[in-house]
Amino acid sequence: MNNQFLKKASISKWLLDNVIYVFLILLLIGIVIASPDFLSITNFINILSQSSSRIIIALGMAGILITAGTDLSAGRMVGLAAVISASLLQATDYAYRMYPHLPHLPLFVPILVAMAATGMIGVINGIIVSKLNVPPFIATLGMMITVYGLTSIYFDRPPYGAAPIGGLNKSFITFAQRGIPIGQYEVPYLVIYAILATILIWIIWNKTQLGKNMYAIGGNPEAAKVSGVNVAKNIIIIYLIAGLLYGFSGTLEAGRVGSATNNTGNMYELDAIAACVVGGVSLSGGIGTVSGVITGVLIFQIINYGLAFLGISPYIQFIVKGAIIVIAVAFDMRKHAKKR
């Protein structure tokens, strides 16, 4: 009897603790009931590949959120990286090149240049937050505006002015749009990059001193200081990592879309923050898991993809999407509901 009680209690506890995964599954079931042909490998691959660059951004963002920070400049950094990498990767035979005389560069050079740029911006964000004590919201808001200006200046130059940067070279397109063939399907490289980024971040968060410090700083910055954590240094590194991830993701966006403008990545930060919060990352810091972040991104992408797939009219999509997000989190919150 007592045993049974415990069992029941532990099942309901498990359900509560994992309610967001349960929600994800319910959501999928709901869509499949509405449209059984949703259940196809193509759709599955599409959702995964569309989630990939978002996952990479969200992982960077999540680290910052866990330190009780935030990063409004994420989307603009994605844009900067997209514009930089696209401008350096235009096919040599393309007529409207930004740098007509640039030789064909090996793929990794532009990617590294883009990542270096966003990494540096990340470091500056980190310094403003940790050394000048500017609240992350304002620090990164300022950076968001500034980076947009910088990207625009870089982007809008003679001879072609503010024209989208296209004509990307073959290797870049392959890098971002192709995949590994398995049977009649292709596992997109994008998904593989996302998986690699996930593993890397999982290791950092769970197996390194940096990860522990990150949680400590978010959980109780005063205590972290007294426990001998170099708060400023760790914060700067976390913002740096985020910047690098945004940069990588920005190059993927350019490659995936086949072109880039100064508007690429606009508002991605909001999606990323929202996905993190839906996935259980606390905006007041100290709490968050890699699996939660991934789940959050997938929920968003399934909502987006599913609603479009069901053919719901766009304005109604907004209404439904807003409602689903709130419901998902309202459910999730029951696990924190005051254990009264």
Add this chain to the structure above:
Amino acid sequence: MNNQFLKKASISKWLLDNVIYVFLILLLIGIVIASPDFLSITNFINILSQSSSRIIIALGMAGILITAGTDLSAGRMVGLAAVISASLLQATDYAYRMYPHLPHLPLFVPILVAMAATGMIGVINGIIVSKLNVPPFIATLGMMITVYGLTSIYFDRPPYGAAPIGGLNKSFITFAQRGIPIGQYEVPYLVIYAILATILIWIIWNKTQLGKNMYAIGGNPEAAKVSGVNVAKNIIIIYLIAGLLYGFSGTLEAGRVGSATNNTGNMYELDAIAACVVGGVSLSGGIGTVSGVITGVLIFQIINYGLAFLGISPYIQFIVKGAIIVIAVAFDMRKHAKKR
């Protein structure tokens, strides 16, 4: 000697405590040096009148921030109110009316209808936050998306589709664009509405139980709860007030611009939050003053107006604006610098 020391200390303390006002003045001086003809009554009136509806929004937002909440749906509510009020206030002789057979309504009717709509949305926000324990970020993000869908459906209808709702009637235009003549100048009504809203909010924050409760809920929700404060009720009222203010501001936006679209108000929440934070409102709740909020809005508006007035190239404007915001707050933070 000691006396002198104290005096010096207290001046520098005063400066530190009021650094944001000092910054405002320095900013003005800077612009005037760059362009002496900035110093004109017209510019002064322009800035005030452009700040007016933003002040009203920021005051609503600030209340929410002080309860440790946030409101991403603010801008979309402004848009909803703008569209509703504009659609009900088109001149009866205007050819492209949304409701061709609507009689001329007295001004207050559409304003109240718009405010009722946003007030209700505010209440729903408050309920989701306080009763369902959904983090305000997500609750209002969901609401932002949903309200946009609703506004779009209302707005984008046959016969005229997604065309700006214009042709507003005389009384509405007067209400939002005219002013009280003083000498050769006009004090815009807008400024007067903003002053009235400011006085009202100042009284609520400083002289009523609701105001004290608001600070307490933001400062330490546990303490408020165990002291017998009905936290949920107070939060709902704060979101309601914010909703009403957004609604009023939305009608002003429609009248001021002379037309409204479903994109009116887009991203105003970001400006409002930023202005509040620059004005010293803490995103973690419990801290904020009316005068700080007003200062924050003015700083933003002076930056916007000043940079446009100076004729700085748009891209550079972004860079400068981002930098100024960060610098303003970095200065302000020195007053909180560890007194160690």
Add this chain to the structure above:
Amino acid sequence: SSTTGGSSANGKSGKLPAVGATIYKFDDNFMSYVRRSMQDEANGKVNLMLNDSQNDQAKQNDQVDTLIAKGAKSLAINLVDPKAAQTIIDKAKPKNIPVIFFNKEPDASVLKGYDKAYYVGTTSAESGILQGEMIAKAWEANKDKWDKNHDGKIQYVLLKGEPGHPDAEARTKYVIETLKQKGIGVEELAMDTAMWDATKATEKMDAWISKYQDKIEFVICNNDGMALGAISSLEKAGYFTGDKYMPVVGVDAIPEALDMIKSGKMVGSILNDAKNQGKATVDLATNAAKGKDVLAGTQWKLDDSKAVRVPYVIVTKDNIQVGEDAYK
């Protein structure tokens, strides 16, 4: 009911061929008319699956994936970013799905690279050129009144749309080039972006009026929305009462602008023919979806870059009827 949805104007169209369509931004004023025209045309002919790309090319790519997964027989694509056309084709070509781009023109070379790709729309420069021509004509007629400093040159301010947006860039560039080509002297007092937004336009205009006062002789706007905002600011500063006047031009010929043109507060605007653009797009897409020749049974003609051109029209007080008919 598995393939329900699609066109909201067309619920029970299970057996009709499916056409996947993306609109770069659903609530773009002009595109809302094109969209409506497309829906009217599609009714009963095809199952039109409309998507809102929300001004985000990445989102549009995702939507194209979805549309293909849903079994679209042809695609009607209103690009966000014209240079992304190749990527869309790369998605469609392996499945042999025809693509009709509309309203935002891809590079000719890209169209050439896929035999089943076509374009319906205007040339992006045209609206700017026509706006320039309209300004030139009005200026020549009113020079004595409008040239306040009698230097023979137009001192103008220009309100630009979102920087980097192809329309904003093309309009800004070609309106001025056209004026210069016509031998009219121009001097730019100020140019700034108002991001297509009326409110921002009002505020920029406030500052310019305060700064330049009577020096401004012309207000050029990339769209009518910003023109409305500018007019609101001008009215506040006492323009359009008595003989204080300022010429303002926009693009789109939205109803509100037509009203302004009638009341003389706007010189004119440029009408983009939404009805025919929508109709041509659906006509081609329908034929393509049915595997027919795209032009079969239509009034349209292709030029050498596989494009159906639907011309822009200048709308001023003289031919206001043309604009009004567009909303009938």
Add this chain to the structure above:
Amino acid sequence: MSGSSTTHLLEMIDITKRFPGVVALQNVSLKVKPGTVHALMGENGAGKSTLMKCLFGIYAMDEGKILLNGQEVQFVNSKQALENGVSMVHQELNQVRQQNVMDNLWLGRYPRKGIFIDEKKMYEDTVAIFKSLDININPRSKVSTLSVSEMQMVEIAKAVSYNSKLIVMDEPTSSLTETEVNHLFKIIRKLQSENVAIIYISHKMEEILKISDEVTIMRDGQYIATKSASGLTTDEIIKLMVGRDLSQRFPTKNNKPGELILKVSNLTAETQPSFIDINFELKKGEILGIAGLVGSKRTEVVEALFGVRAIKSGTLELNGKEIQNHSPQHAIKNGFALVTEERRSTGIYPELSISFNSIIANLRQYKTKGVFLSDKKVFNDTKWVIDSMKVKTPSQKTTIGSLSGGNQQKVIIGRWLLTRPDIFLLDEPTRGIDVGAKFEIYQLINQLAAEGKGIIMISSEMPELLGVTDRILVMSNGRAAGIVETEKTSQEEIMRLAAM
């Protein structure tokens, strides 16, 4: 049963409360007579606070019933409790620090004139209450500028100001010094004379027998006994609490102070007012106590030693070599450890696990393989902390925030023991800790000393200082008033120095 309800103000009968994975209360009963002080005793985690939270409407009990004045009640929130004549001083300070004292005092029931708050009445009422309780705090000062003990006195005044019939005080004296405790007792006596009943929770044995009329003892979430205080001895209470005999309060000392390890000369804080010109020496294997009144800047001295607080002048010599602790990192490298005074704000990571909280100061130790932390070492060290400190927890993964206050403190001490420090700074280490655990901590301190470590311990409990230390530095107003040998001094001498 109906007979008893007339003589008791409060009856809590067979209360059971479960949390996920923990049964915090099992059939606990508590009966309190009007006009009495009823002490509630038990080890850390026994369920005292939980029982009181069930009464006060913060937690909903799973089973049982509560009678107040013979009427069955079940408050669903604190507002109802307050309206029904029950008020409470909470174990953790629950204040809005950004607001002023009177705003806090009247929170939830501001006096009003029409729709506006009557600030004048609020001020006058505050002054009146403070006067009647003999408290000397400006009603308009911000709470964040008060010292911890002042905050505590405000909380007490607030609880009293409801004019309740029953006041719960959950460890009200944990941050008060002797004088202030006596002040509180005077207040309690006054309330008692007005027929108010008090439920009094404390781990300070001396207080219990002095103030209470009846004592209820709990152990492991279960009711053990209720006894009249007269005729009860400390040893009996302890025996009932821990379930076995605890013959002595302090372990026998076996440490032998050896050679000099730390020499502090002319230490002066950068921001004044603070400590000035502090000099002392610490030997290996020595336990140096620091005594003083609240506000005598004891905390700031140890914070400065640990690099948390900047110094203007003065030197530290470690083993004869001058060192500089600019930051906690430096201090930790130099073999220092600090258990801070305010557990909640500078100690625990409330949302994180016990494991995390145990190892966070010691991460470098776990990098056995390059940059990665060794899970096994982490697990073993956490286990060591839980076992050796006797932390009461369902698992290593439990969040520390859900532990009882005392158990949280044990984890923090364990955290710093893991760093194997040479110099251990302890700021009020036994605050809120039960007698049994205190004994264990004293033993640990002794053992560390015996291993040759230097130990500095701030305490406001005189018996503890006299029972554990070798020498005592007495501070007064930021200055060292003197250093005394523990064996040769007396409570009176220390008090005299502290008041200098």
